[in-house]
Amino acid sequence: MAKVGIVTDTVSCLPPEKVEEYGIELVTPYMYMDGKEYRDRVDLTPDEFWRMYPDMEEFSTAAPSLAEFTKIFEELSKTTDTIACTFVSKALSATYENALQAKQKFVKENPGIKIEIVDSRIAAGAQGFIVLEMAKAAKAGKNLEQVITVANETIPRVKYVTALESLKRLIKIGRAPKTAYMGELFQVKPIIGAVNNTGMVENMGRARGKDKAMQKLIELTESHLDTDKPAKFFVHYTNSIEEGEKLKQMVESKFNISELYFTPFSPIMSGAVGPSISIAFYS
């Protein structure tokens, strides 16, 4: 029996070597910057994105088209008849809905292929954890049903916290927490996250200055993590790899770590939240 195919989107911010190692298929959402269309991570690397960012006036995103999914399903069905997918929270993106439609059309035309799609209810590295667990299970020879069970067991446990420069971008694209305020004040960093499995972006508070914001990310991580056992981490950075390194060192000195990935936000995530720094975690 061929191993289960694994599909996710670039919002997962997975390290390229893991994508390669597990043969994970990535669909790419679209972004529109100042009238031009780009596919996330395909047409634009994080570095290229940040070079364009200072002059960026318009930014919007769009879920991958049905054709994108169909192309990947076709490609995978050459080597397997079972496919497991998870994408960025369906409360935040139309990716899940588009995938569902593509699946229905595809299985009708290809009755021998089985496709399952689970809602990750989350984004970024936290979504990446779910994908990695699914990929590991698939590599270990688990069947589609078992891979989906692994996903469903992982989903409630993965969390992330993010310190932003400003809520402006998130408000602009309509993803800000309901209770977030537009107002900005010198050196006040909004903190968002997903720790309650709501599928939404949650308001986690604020901190004055970058140092306190990082400290707060560590404190929030500690309070939402079972620290009795080794935990897995993503540290994400955006326009400053130095800040990312600093946060990574703080994580390393504070927690009992079994795996730690250090990756930049994909351009689409950066465009959605602006300059920021994040920790995704679970144990």
Add this chain to the structure above:
Amino acid sequence: MENKTGLDGRCLRDMLVAGTEWLERIARDINALNVYPVPDGDTGTNMVLTMRASLEDASSLQDKSVSGVARAIDKGALMGARGNSGVILSQILHGFAKGVEGKDQLDAESFTRALQMAADTAYQALSEPVEGTILTVIRDAATGAKKAANENNATLVSVLSAATSSARDSVLETPELLEVLKEAGVVDAGGHGIFTILEGALFYLKGELNSNNPQLLSSQRPLISRQAEFESEEGQYGFCTQFMIKGQDLDISSIRKALESSGESLIVVGDSSVVRVHIHTQDAEEVITRASSFGEVADKDIRDMDEQHQDFLLVKQGASALSTAVIAVVNGDGLANVFADLGVTAIVPGGQTMNPATMDILNTVEKLEFGRVIILPNNKNVISTAQLVQSLTDKQVMVVPTRTIPQGITAMIEYIPESGIEENISQMEENIDAVRTLEIIQATREAKVNGLEIEQGQFIGLLDTRLQAKGKSPEDTVFKTIETLDIAEYSIVTIYYGIDVNKTQAESLSESISEEYSNLSAGAVYGGQPDYHYIISIE
């Protein structure tokens, strides 16, 4: 009147009206005595406003008994208490009312007992009573009255006279009891206030009001120049409008209902024949036209309010998703915006030179459609006023004791609407002391405070409300005050500049701080506050 031994409630009211007017005449001088610890609110103004509020209901009361009038005064004072001194004064009036409970007439014996209860009640109200303050003065006045009451032929005049004279001696003694007063060479302002009220009442009883002037027990000129708040205020935020409606079968609740939508801070009190109205409105004429339909409008008093005092500010965004409101007491349009941006639900205007009344905060609490309310007083003189609100409403009210604007902002930064009220309170309280507050203000007379010789026109720097440095310019004083801190511990400096400073000046100060101290990142934000050239948070 001198030979009378017993007087009715109307006479008690008139004594206190006289005492209030007496106090009003030297309120500004009493304000200037406030050096404890330095420019400390407006004690004289607050006491006058509290007395006025206490007499509001009593003026139209049908009940002529002393106990009835005292009850009305007690209730009015509670609702109108402003600032620390106002709250203590309201406790004094509360004790007095308990002391004359059941009495129709006021005589030497009942006055003496009531004065003693007034002193006891004031002491009990404070967790840490400090001697050399209004407390000492009211207690000494009660002791003086008691001595005189034991004499043969004691009359109300003789005991009040003894109480007043003991109060005067006590006021003069306050610098000996409180070191900060002695160092500054002044007597206690609150103690002076209570003495002046007693003196005014005594002169009224003796019929000597017109042949005397209130006496200020200090020769010092004011350290900080300010305007008494009950004098004319001008600006765009509408009019403070007060008047009486005279008529028959007046219904207070329908008058209130008719005027409610015309403005803020509405107060309607009185009886079926005379009603007193107070409202802040954009259109005073319209209010008066509406009021005229109930009866004859008399004693109109319409005043412009200061444009910086945004009366009421509701941030609507997200409000429906929440169950707790936050009220901040703030002076200055820029600072009001900062608090609103951080998610405060309502602003009560007020601060150092204008402590809000309990009524102002209570009205705001009642008006908000939230069952739970957090109050940020942002000034140490407003904390007790805010705490008083807790007992006056059915809503759950919590006060985070923020003593300065930066502490209030820090508390707001910690606030998470989704968290429970207890969790928020503990998070806020835990963090407010982490921020240091620097305030710059100009001195208008010479003084010696905290070992510093201050010359007229010099600027003084307060660190966490304590005098720390002096300088020739506001900016010079900022640096001198910052130098007293261990700079290495801090990283962010936020400068809220007041109405006396322009943007360029503030931004250049911010740049020089960042240049001088490489570990500090400084920024300037418009605060629009009066009095303080700069309010600066260092964290």
